[in-house]
Amino acid sequence: xxxxxxxxxxxxxLRPVLVGCTxxxxxxxxxELRRPWERKWExxxxxxxxxxxxxxxKWIITELKSDNRLVFHMGMTGQLTVASPSEARxxxxxLILEIQPGAPSKLSRGAKELxxxxxxxxxxxxxxxAEAALESFFEExxxxxEPFDLELxxxxxxxxxxxxxxxxxxxxxxxxxxxxxxxxxxxLFHAGVHPARASDELSAAEATxxxxxxxxxxxxxxxxxxxxxxxxxxxxGLRGGYQDEFLAYGKAGQPCNRCRTKMKQARVAGRAxxxxxxxxxxxx
DNA sequence: ACAGGATCCTGGGGGC
DNA sequence: TGCCCCCAGGATCCTG
Numbered sequence: 001x002x003x004x005x006x007x008x009x010x011x012x013x014l015r016p017v018l019v020g021c022t023x024x025x026x027x028x029x030x031x032e033l034r035r036p037w038e039r040k041w042e043x044x045x046x047x048x049x050x051x052x053x054x055x056x057x058k059w060i061i062t063e064l065k066s067d068n069r070l071v072f073h074m075g076m077t078g079q080l081t082v083a084s085p086s087e088a089r090x091x092x093x094x095l096i097l098e099i100q101p102g103a104p105s106k107l108s109r110g111a112k113e114l115x116x117x118x119x120x121x122x123x124x125x126x127x128x129x130a131e132a133a134l135e136s137f138f139e140e141x142x143x144x145x146e147p148f149d150l151e152l153x154x155x156x157x158x159x160x161x162x163x164x165x166x167x168x169x170x171x172x173x174x175x176x177x178x179x180x181x182x183x184x185x186x187x188l189f190h191a192g193v194h195p196a197r198a199s200d201e202l203s204a205a206e207a208t209x210x211x212x213x214x215x216x217x218x219x220x221x222x223x224x225x226x227x228x229x230x231x232x233x234x235x236x237g238l239r240g241g242y243q244d245e246f247l248a249y250g251k252a253g254q255p256c257n258r259c260r261t262k263m264k265q266a267r268v269a270g271r272a273x274x275x276x277x278x279x280x281x282x283x284x
Numbered sequence: 285a286c287a288g289g290a291t292c293c294t295g296g297g298g299g300c
Numbered sequence: 301t302g303c304c305c306c307c308a309g310g311a312t313c314c315t316g
Contacts, residue, residue: 003309034292034311058310076310077294092294120293122310164286173311180309229309230296249309270288272307 002074004147004178004218006226006240007058010080013235015053017082018062018114020102022049027096034075035124037095044068044127049102057143057177061134068127069134075122077231083113093117095125119231142174147214150176156207159199166202166210167195168269179214182227182249185274187213189248194280195273196266220245248274 002010026042045068052063060080062070072080085098095116116125128134158175159166169175170184179187188195190213193206202210226232226240229250233239247257252265256276264277 006309031293073310075293076308118293119295120308120310122293162285168286171310182309227309232309271310 002058002078002226002232003180003183004055004058005183005221005224005242006232006234007055007060007074007178008222009225009240010074010235011053011055011060013238014060014080014082014114017112017235018050018053018099020050021099021112022047022102023064023097024100024111025098027098029094031092031094031121033094033118033121033124034073035126037125038127041127044129045070045097050099056138057146057173058180059138063131067130069131071124071126071128071134072116073124075118075120075124077119078123079115079117079231079233081115081117081233081235081237083115083237085111085113087113089115090117092119092121094121144172144174144176147176147178147218150211150215152208152211155211156204159202159207159210162199164199165196165268166193166199167271167273169199170210170214171269171271176214178218181271181273182229182246183214183217183221185248186217186246188280189213189275190217192279194282195268195275196282248276250274 023045026045028037048068049065050062051065054061058073060072064070093115097114099112099114128137159169162169167184170179170187187210191206191209193202193210221227221242224240224242224245225234225238227242228239229243251263251274254263256263256279259276259278261276261278263274265272265274
């Protein structure tokens with residue numbers, strides 16, 4: 001579910017609350033997540049201070065004092081929030097870290113809980129024992145560049161290297177990290193490119209527009225704290241607002257924002273894809 | 285190399 | 301109210 005803007009929002013929400021806190025207790029339920037949880041991690045976490053929070057693609061990284069890295073992926077329905085221990089725990093809360101603020105202020109006094117909830121359990125929580133181990137994990141999975149670091153010349157070259165549908169390429173985390181189904185459709189609408197077009201047949205201008213479209217759409221979505229369709233909430237529990245600015249995703253049957261042609265939906269790369277048949281022609 | 289399908293899960297919505 | 305089917309912000313694995 002959460003794509004880059006949602007993950008970025010979670011990190012921005014959690015960072016000021018978690019940095020400086022110490023982990024006092026770890027609680028887990030019996031459910032297995034996408035990646036298996038190891039028992040020894042609980043002992044490793046206790047007593048550790050949170051040094052920083054950052055994002056890489058759709059991954060949320062909690063940096064701990066000892067160089068350990070507690071890493072979350074939200075899958076489709078993951079939620080990572082801070083709550084007061086007195087707040088009732090919702091169903092499917094799989095991991096709870098009790099945290100103690102380092103320097104109690106008037107605003108944040110007393111223990112809190114970092115709660116990872118994931119109804120469908122496609123998400124994960126994993127501990128890497130060192131930053132280097134995390135880096136090699138990203139390396140081995142071939143995780144691509146951050147969209148904001150895209151160098152347009154290299155980007156065009158990358159797109160010309162494969163015959164796959166451009167939609168499939170945008171969803172491939174090895175090509176660019178953080179784009180998912182919503183923002184792929186929005187970026188392609190922005191660029192005026194049909195999702196099923198062969199990547200290697202795109203013109204340089206189209207490839208450039210797609211690259212710029214990704215950055216434009218993600219930037220604006222972050223400003224709006226991501227998109228909430230059904231499950232997503234930020235680290236502070238707030239919904240996103242970018243769903244109100246969608247021009248493509250979920251717009252099938254409605255008039256195109258640009259030309260008023262009826263928007264369409266089709267399955268591309270196994271995912272529902274939304275586009276304007278007039279602004280985004282199937283072949284060049 | 286790539287498309288397409290199945291898989292991992294739960295829950296919501298529509299049709300009957 | 302209930303049942304059945306399809307769908308979902310992701311990612312991986314298998315077959316052809």
